[in-house]
Amino acid sequence: MLHQQTIAQLRALKLTGMADALQRQSEQPASSELSFEQRLALLVQHECDHRHERRSTRLLHQARLKYPQAAIEDFDARPSRGIERSRFTSLALSGWSQTGQTIILTGATGCGKTWLACALAQYACRQGHSVRYLRVPRLAEELRTLRAAGSYTKWLLQLAKTDVIVLDDWGLVGLDALTREALMEILDDRVGGRATLVTSQLPVEHWHAWLGDPALADAMLDRLLPQAHRIVLKGESLRAAGRAQVTETGGG
Structure with missing residues (x-):
């Protein structure tokens, strides 16, 4: 009875992770063999894990990735792609999203650029970083909507605070001023x-x-290219080949 009252109080305090962990402890006789400090440490760890998972889920939803289920663990490492699994994994784990680095993925249509970008962005969400996916060919339409609503400046400020921005399909269509x-x-x-x-x-x-x-191009590329990580993907289209892994079905 005391356990149930405590669990209810934890939930009322929005300590859901601790409440769930305490419920599990009460159902496991072996937990009684642990010291008070050990049981408390496990409860706190469960709460931390729960909050991290909830934050990651929220960040991934806000990112609006084209392939939200893309994950670096599912990378298709066939040799013909032009990048080894070890290099891609090292880049993903390098802390690029924390240190404000630029990653540029180029290659023919269907070679998996967008999927890889989403996988990197998804991992950044799992690490607790905010992400926003933007498809450049649709940007002009989005900008017109934002300007008409009077929220363009607010949108820019939000992007400026976002840890990772994905600019997908850069160079696919012409740009207006x-x-x-x-x-x-x-x-x-x-x-x-x-x-x-x-x-x-x-x-x-x-x-x-x-x-x-020319002037804007010089300024923009000066901000993008120096010290950027460049990956040139090769090989046949993953869409056309029909041989991509089930976990990596995106082209781009």
């Missing part, structure tokens, strides 16, 4: 402090011409 300016603002806010993931079918050497405005 307002979209170029918005991308410039986004990149300028991230220099040296926030991480950026870019996927593109267009080789990096053609980005300057694609951006259109």
Whole structure:
């Protein structure tokens, strides 16, 4: 009875992890062999784990990733892709999202760029970092909606505070002046402090011409390219081949 009262009080205090752990302890006779300090330590650890899982779930929902189930553990490491599993895993675990680094994934359509970017972003969410996925070809439409609603400045401020931004399909369609300016603002806010993931079918050497405005192109690429981690994916399309792992079905 005392246990049930304590469990109810823990739930009322929103200590759900501790409440669940105490319930399990009360159902396991072996728990009585532990000292008070040991049982308390387990309760606190369960609460910490519960909060971390809840935060990760919330961050992943807010990220709006194209492939939210993509995970670095499911990386398709066939040799023809141009990147070894050890290199990809080392990059994912390197703390790039904490230190504000840039990762650029390029390659032909269907080679898995977007899936890999989402896997890296999903792992950042699991580590407790905020993420936002943006598809560059749709950015102009989103910007028009934001400006019409008067929330464009607020949106920029939110992006500036986001730990990781994914810019998917960079270079796929032409940019209008307002979209170029918005991308410039986004990149300028991230220099040296926030991480950026870019996927593109267009080789990096053609980005300057694609951006259109020479002055803005110089400024944007100066913020993106220095010391960026560049990965060029190779091989046949994972979509066309029909041989991708069940866990990695995304192209991009």
